[in-house]
Amino acid sequence: MVQQVAAPVDRVVGPVAGLRQRKKQRTRCQLLEAAQKLFLRQGYARTTVDEITAAVDVSQRTFFRYFANKEQVALALMEDGADDFVDYLRARPSHENPLQALRAATRETWESRDISEPGASPATAALEIFQLIECTPTLLAAYLHRLAEQQQLIAEVLAEREGVDPAVDLRPRVLAAVFSAVGRTAQHEWAAGVAGRGVDVEDLVQVLDRHFDQLGPALTADWR
């Protein structure tokens, strides 16, 4: 099975970039939208690739040229934020310590998404996808895997930022691991808690903060 990267799709291509490129991006976009709609309406497992391709009127083979597998479509819907995050992290002022920078970059990522999102409710889409992932074992597994890769990248950025050698110094990797784990725990809680009431990015940011604030106390000698 061994996953392999599907066509890179020449990420973030400028306004005009040849008809060919534009067509490609459009197809990809259509596939994403169709998939999202179907997944959210009838669930991930009950949606076949054939249904998605039928909605866009392309062959199944084409689908698999854009996405390595069915999971990747679902994940792609979340992924825009992940790339931004690393950029934000790199851009944090150097006087911030690693954990501060990570926390700030997280906040920036979510807040920027809140504004830029075009649809009616801002982060609602992200949340819906997130919940879909959370309650679909296969998808969750793939998502966790993606996070692990992301984590590696974060460690590298941290090492570079602080000017330490990532081959020797364990701190970048350890912190990246801790950060990812706590961040995910927070997201998990948030997604579970939102349930009925409306989706609010400010809400998520607060939940994240509360979790990170517990990092010290949790590691502390005595809980009682």
Next chain:
Amino acid sequence: MVQQVAAPVDRVVGPVAGLRQRKKQRTRCQLLEAAQKLFLRQGYARTTVDEITAAVDVSQRTFFRYFANKEQVALALMEDGADDFVDYLRARPSHENPLQALRAATRETWESRDISEPGASPATAALEIFQLIECTPTLLAAYLHRLAEQQQLIAEVLAEREGVDPAVDLRPRVLAAVFSAVGRTAQHEWAAGVAGRGVDVEDLVQVLDRHFDQLGPALTADWR
């Protein structure tokens, strides 16, 4: 797809427990062994379920009654340790603080495995499987998913141990997340580092300790 638990196989059944039970355990065991051999010899992806069942001479359908999917066979080879861990954690003296207890339980888990293992090299088998998982994306994803479940359990045990309400107090979940993440990072490093030289459990325990020791420094204000 939605994973579902295959037959529970009535875990750790006593010496004699009816012919039926024994037969079942034997079949399961044979499947595990055949799978392990094939996976290690020719890789996970290049091993088909049919090959495994052929080696044991049962039908494919039977295979899927024992394991929800192909991944689960591979994971099952690691999993014995995971169950032990929780038992060890529960048994740690209550004067230890949470992190101490977690670290001690980890050490116990690995050291016990070192002795009890029957084969020639003790933890060699575990390592080989671990490396197999590590370099097979599909498997790694499933493994991470399993870890996440395990993490939840750990959080519950911690909350109980410390007498805090897991619904309100974030510390158990946060610590469980941190612990899992750092533990995995350590395992990852270890598996990567062992490569040529022989496998040694003492080695792994040391790597784990070094990583946990970096937890404080990594979260510390200034790295420079």
Next chain:
DNA sequence: TCACAATATGTCAGCTACTGACACTTGGCA
């Protein structure tokens, strides 16, 4: 000890994800 119930297993038919090979079309460019 002999049924009968419960449980394992096998068989078969079928769905769906995914892939390689090859032919065809279309956009980019000299």
Next chain:
DNA sequence: TGCCAAGTGTCAGTAGCTGACATATTGTGA
């Protein structure tokens, strides 16, 4: 205009996984 490269469709096939149903095999109460 005409060629090359890149994108797409078609087809045939493999592999994971499932439901339904028939068949054995084991446990058990009369």
